[in-house]
Amino acid sequence: MKKLFLSIVIMMLGxxxxxxxxxxxxxxxxxxxxxxxxAVLISEEPIDLSxxxxxxxxxxxxxxxxxxxxxxxxxxxxxxxxRLDFSEFEVSGEYYLRVGETTSPxxxxxxxVYDGTADFLLNYMRQQRCGYNPHIQDSCxxxxxxxxxxxxxxxxxxDVTGGWHDATDYLQYTxxxxxxxxxxxxxxxxxxxxxxxxxxxxxxxxxxxIPDIVDEIKWGLDWLNKMNPEPGELYNQIxxxxxxxxxxxxxxxxxxxxxxxxQGRPVYFCSGEPQIRGTFMNSTTGVASTAGxxxxxxxxxxxxxxxxxxxxxxxxGSKADAAYQEGVKKPGNCQTASVLAPxxxxxxxxxxxxxxxxxxxxxxxxxxxxYEQAIEYARREPVxxxxxxxxxxxxxxxxxxxxxxxxxxKNGNERVSKEFIRNLRTGIHRTYEKALESPYRxxxxxxxxxxxxxxxxxxxxxxxxxxxxxNTYAEMEASLRDWLFGCNPWGTSMIVELPAHGDYPSxxxxxxxxAGKGNTVGGLVDGPVYFNIFKHLEGVNMEGIPxxxxxDYARFQPDLMVYHDAIGDYSTNEPxxxxxxxxxxxxxxLQADGAKQAAAKx
Numbered sequence: 001m002k003k004l005f006l007s008i009v010i011m012m013l014g015x016x017x018x019x020x021x022x023x024x025x026x027x028x029x030x031x032x033x034x035x036x037x038x039a040v041l042i043s044e045e046p047i048d049l050s051x052x053x054x055x056x057x058x059x060x061x062x063x064x065x066x067x068x069x070x071x072x073x074x075x076x077x078x079x080x081x082x083r084l085d086f087s088e089f090e091v092s093g094e095y096y097l098r099v100g101e102t103t104s105p106x107x108x109x110x111x112x113v114y115d116g117t118a119d120f121l122l123n124y125m126r127q128q129r130c131g132y133n134p135h136i137q138d139s140c141x142x143x144x145x146x147x148x149x150x151x152x153x154x155x156x157x158x159d160v161t162g163g164w165h166d167a168t169d170y171l172q173y174t175x176x177x178x179x180x181x182x183x184x185x186x187x188x189x190x191x192x193x194x195x196x197x198x199x200x201x202x203x204x205x206x207x208x209x210i211p212d213i214v215d216e217i218k219w220g221l222d223w224l225n226k227m228n229p230e231p232g233e234l235y236n237q238i239x240x241x242x243x244x245x246x247x248x249x250x251x252x253x254x255x256x257x258x259x260x261x262x263q264g265r266p267v268y269f270c271s272g273e274p275q276i277r278g279t280f281m282n283s284t285t286g287v288a289s290t291a292g293x294x295x296x297x298x299x300x301x302x303x304x305x306x307x308x309x310x311x312x313x314x315x316x317g318s319k320a321d322a323a324y325q326e327g328v329k330k331p332g333n334c335q336t337a338s339v340l341a342p343x344x345x346x347x348x349x350x351x352x353x354x355x356x357x358x359x360x361x362x363x364x365x366x367x368x369x370x371y372e373q374a375i376e377y378a379r380r381e382p383v384x385x386x387x388x389x390x391x392x393x394x395x396x397x398x399x400x401x402x403x404x405x406x407x408x409x410k411n412g413n414e415r416v417s418k419e420f421i422r423n424l425r426t427g428i429h430r431t432y433e434k435a436l437e438s439p440y441r442x443x444x445x446x447x448x449x450x451x452x453x454x455x456x457x458x459x460x461x462x463x464x465x466x467x468x469x470x471n472t473y474a475e476m477e478a479s480l481r482d483w484l485f486g487c488n489p490w491g492t493s494m495i496v497e498l499p500a501h502g503d504y505p506s507x508x509x510x511x512x513x514x515a516g517k518g519n520t521v522g523g524l525v526d527g528p529v530y531f532n533i534f535k536h537l538e539g540v541n542m543e544g545i546p547x548x549x550x551x552d553y554a555r556f557q558p559d560l561m562v563y564h565d566a567i568g569d570y571s572t573n574e575p576x577x578x579x580x581x582x583x584x585x586x587x588x589x590l591q592a593d594g595a596k597q598a599a600a601k602x
Contacts, residue, residue, distance in 0.1 A: 024104035027482040028502035030113040033090040036478035057094040072439035076558030081439035111598035118588035123522035128164040134203030140250035145267035163223030178293035180581035181220040187585035231322040237268040286332020292353025294323035299360035345395040355404035388430025400456030441479035446561040451527030452579035509574035523575025543568035
């Protein structure tokens with residue numbers, strides 16, 4: 001009996017030992033030689049750690065040992081976590097980190113790690129095109145649309161075909177599309193030399209003498225121009241959540257809005273008043289949040305597109321002020337509308353959009369009055385409110401960073417520049433204080449589309465660092481970057497098929513994937529959400545693609561939030577067009593950094 005009891009104890013101990021594990025989370029894409037490099041070790045058992053090794057992946061030999069180890073406590077189900085800093089190591093090669101018998105995935109260190117990554121994101125943008133879609137080589141939604149909420153034109157047809165589908169559904173919003181256009185223009189403006197030309201204007205393989213990101217910008221601005229056909233006539237949305245009618249390819253969309261199956265969708269006019277939201281109304285108070293976005297895109301677009309499309313650039317440039325004046329006349333936020341479900345873009349702020357519109361008009365025209373108005377709007381919201389907060393409603397504070405503050409900090413006089421540098425720093429520091437609580441140095445609230453907030457904070461950190469030379473937040477910036485490429489609780493990249501050799505979303509919430517039409521290559525998925533949000537969402541599930549279960553990452557889920565690589569989880573694993581576009585600036589900047597480091601070594 002004692003022997004039997006002893007055998008059972010031994011078996012139990014063995015089972016416990018087999019279950020307990022350690023993992024090293026790293027940026028799977030790799031690191032530039034001269035960059036912050038910090039991995040995170042997680043352990044299901046309490047451990048003491050004082051050193052780690054970096055190992056040559058080809059030879060298996062230790063290259064260097066490090067004692068730069070920081071204990072960061074318990075995190076979720078992990079009893080011990082440590083930050084492993086190997087920033088001082090700058091030798092190019094292929095490596096892995098080692099702690100005892102635990103090793104990280106192999107990763108590169110070299111100056112070309114980020115080459116082509118910003119262009120890679122454009123694969124997803126091309127997939128999201130509405131009208132002619134190069135991914136399926138067919139057209140969709142060619143009958144859009146029929147006007148709603150206009151005082152004299154309701155029921156009339158207007159040609160608003162084009163633009164991008166917002167995500168896996170086929171709705172289209174000025175809110176997110178304009179931000180995507182602006183961010184891609186900013187990326188090109190800051191780093192024009194890094195973008196390639198492998199596709200034509202229709203999105204087909206084949207160079208056309210125009211950088212691919214400019215092709216995508218032009219596609220978006222063509223649509224935005226249609227959404228503002230006349231002065232004072234601004235439109236905010238095409239279709240609504242009646243489009244959530246199951247997964248199907250866009251060219252097979254037959255939703256009937258009362259105009260016949262697939263024969264057109266509603267186009268929501270910016271009335272400045274509340275509009276339908278199922279049994280509720282949305283909380284629209286004005287037009288300015290949308291008008292400011294039109295203005296900033298038209299003013300910057302006129303400059304960016306002038307070398308390529310001078311007549312079109314002149315046309316949209318002539319529209320910028322009229323759009324801006326609509327925001328002046330009707331201040332307030334312009335929210336999206338829904339019919340069946342309670343989910344909308346609940347944008348509450350608008351002075352940031354008018355600030356950016358005024359600032360881009362100033363940079364476009366040189367007219368000083370726009371500059372003064374930009375400052376006036378900017379002082380009404382010194383810090384984007386989600387920064388440092390624990391939560392927010394869906395897209396409540398959007399865009400997720402204030403580009404107007406950056407332009408005022410860069411282009412203002414000394415007093416104004418200091419004021420808005422301080423505002424940028426305040427938002428970063430509030431996030432930094434929360435980040436210190438996490439072994440991943442990730443202080444983002446885990447609301448819906450948390451990866452978009454991560455990307456916004458990445459952008460703000462870099463722009464602040466470039467403006468000031470202050471490296472106080474450089475480690476947090478690197479952690480936000482690495483979070484997107486696998487240094488997170490789940491050890492997965494958040495960008496589909498980047499890197500190709502890594503762990504990435506293989507089952508994103510995608511109609512293409514569901515129909516066997518390929519993956520959403522280059523798409524940035526939503527990212528983790530608070531468990532309390534996830535458990536109350538309608539229709540979300542852990543279903544995978546046929547004959548393949550979804551990955552629930554049960555072993556690694558923290559107590560606080562969840563992420564799942566499952567096609568049925570639209571809350572954490574659905575790529576978004578605006579989040580993907582917003583990452584083009586940061587990745588293009590890293591490619592530019594790599595080129596500078598390479599040149600310096602010659």
